Amino acid sequence: MDKHNTFEYLLRLGDNALILSQRLSQLCGKGPAMEEDMALTNVALDLLGQTRLWYSYAGELEGAGRDEDALAFRRDAHEFRNCLLLEQPNGNYADTMVRQFYFDTWHYFLIEGLTRSSDARIAAIAEKSLKEVSYHLRRSGDLIVRLGDGTEFSHARTQTAVEALWMYSGEMFAYDGLDQAMVAAGIAPDGAELRSHWLAHVGSIFKEATLTMPPADAWMQSGGKQGRHSEHLGYVLAEMQFLQRAYPGATW
Amino acid sequence: MDSIDSLASFTPAQVWQWLGEVADPEIPVISIVDLGIVRDVQVSADAVCTVVITPTYSGCPAMQVIADAVTEALRAHGVQQIELRNQLSPAWTTDWxxxxxxxxxxxxxxxxxxxxxxxxxxxxxxxxxxxxxxxxxxxxxxxxxxxxxxxxxxxxxxxxxxxxxxxxxxxxxxxxxxxxxxxx
Structure with missing residues (x-):
């Protein structure tokens, strides 16, 4: 397998985890309840740990001397490969949790597929991450049911979030040439298969949550994986990268 | 060990015992061996001590502290050459x-x-x-x-x-x- 392709694919995996981790960290100390605050930051921590594993491997494959910190702090927005869903603002708690649930469902099936990757290092990282990712999904699914099947107010807000974020869900399964090459090499799982698992799980949770699922064939936004981002990512990076930009190489 | 082809003055069993005295930084009543995160100990003929550890959670902030504590404990027992390796697979489970x-x-x-x-x-x-x-x-x-x-x-x-x-x-x-x- 072409090393450069695997490097690019690893950036996608790492960038998704890092940008969502950063978004969740922004809620540290601001969660709607103590338990939620701890959960958000613990999920952020798990994702950050996974980011480090993906980036370290990416840096080694690239062989250009970039380590995990260089990849996180010294790339600009157009060099990030995360899906647009993950850079969307935290909004209200329904927005935060619907974003999380869409991602967690995809992440679970993706990571589960990656445990059988032909790349042994990717399979090992996936095996390590799978239990964390399953736990995240159980939690976000529970919360979607609680919010959707809660009060009239929480139901309305959650339904609005479900519809507003829906157009960002398709990008996770929209496989471009790079993704296809990964599937062909036995490194990544098939996108159509992930999508059918995703639709089934999201559908069953929405049913329990009394939420209406938007049409599966709705128009979907894309571009994040190729480096075309919304304006939100620039603000996320400005906050996350400030210190290393202002004081390059600063350490604790 | 008094073998002529080994320069090491300690055995893997001793290293396991020393590591059994290294406490988990967040739960001080349990050692890192009891926690199951020490996967392997090897001592080479030229006295390099390799310790393989596995993280409990991929984002566990204690891993660096644990790595430092392992190095410090082995140094205190006179081990000069220490190599720490991180192993992800098989993934840590509470069964360990x-x-x-x-x-x-x-x-x-x-x-x-x-x-x-x-x-x-x-x-x-x-x-x-x-x-x-x-x-x-x-x-x-x-x-x-x-x-x-x-x-x-x-x-x-x-x-x-x-x-x-x-x-x-x-x-x-x-x-x-x-x-x-x-x-x-």
Whole structure:
């Protein structure tokens, strides 16, 4: 397998985890309840740990001397490969949790597929991450049911979030040439298969949550994986990268 | 070891014993060996001591502290050349925690993992349809025993506690809150 392709694919995996981790960290100390605050930051921590594993491997494959910190702090927005869903603002708690649930469902099936990757290092990282990712999904699914099947107010807000974020869900399964090459090499799982698992799980949770699922064939936004981002990512990076930009190489 | 082809003045068994005295930085009543994160110890003929450790959670902030503590403990016993290796696969599970470690946790007020870890892959194959048991909402919650009064009449307050490896529970009999070391 072409090393450069695997490097690019690893950036996608790492960038998704890092940008969502950063978004969740922004809620540290601001969660709607103590338990939620701890959960958000613990999920952020798990994702950050996974980011480090993906980036370290990416840096080694690239062989250009970039380590995990260089990849996180010294790339600009157009060099990030995360899906647009993950850079969307935290909004209200329904927005935060619907974003999380869409991602967690995809992440679970993706990571589960990656445990059988032909790349042994990717399979090992996936095996390590799978239990964390399953736990995240159980939690976000529970919360979607609680919010959707809660009060009239929480139901309305959650339904609005479900519809507003829906157009960002398709990008996770929209496989471009790079993704296809990964599937062909036995490194990544098939996108159509992930999508059918995703639709089934999201559908069953929405049913329990009394939420209406938007049409599966709705128009979907894309571009994040190729480096075309919304304006939100620039603000996320400005906050996350400030210190290393202002004081390059600063350490604790 | 008085073998002429080994320069090492210590054996892997001794190293295991020394590591058994290194406490987990967040749960000081349990050693890193009892916790099951030391996977392997090797001593080479030229006295290089290799210790293989595995993280409990990929984002565990204690890993660096643990690596430093291992190095420090071995240095204190005169080991000069230390090589630490991080191993991800097979992934750490709470099953690797020793029985004495679990007892120490209980004594410290933390409920130890309540069930043997189930092989997720096996469940997925046997689950009906495409349902993945690991993420199913219908899988019953583990029965967690209160470390204070021993009652199993307990309830989950929060899926996450003071560290990523713990959840918060409360006892419905003695009404005390407690940490539960999650099953993974």
């Amino acid at each position: 925690m020793s029985a004495s470690g679990k007892a120490a946790l209980r004594g410290y007020g933390i409920a130890p993992p309540a069930q043997q870890v189930i092989d997720i892959s096996g469940l997925q194959r046997h689950a009906h349809g495409s349902a993945h048991a690991a993420i199913s909402r219908s899988v019953p919650a583990p029965q967690v025993e209160c470390p204070h009064c021993g009652s199993v009449h307990t309830t989950l307050t929060s899926q996450f506690g003071s560290t990523p490896c713990k959840a918060l529970y409360k006892c419905l009999d003695c009404h005390e809150p407690f940490d539960y070391f999650k099953c993974h």
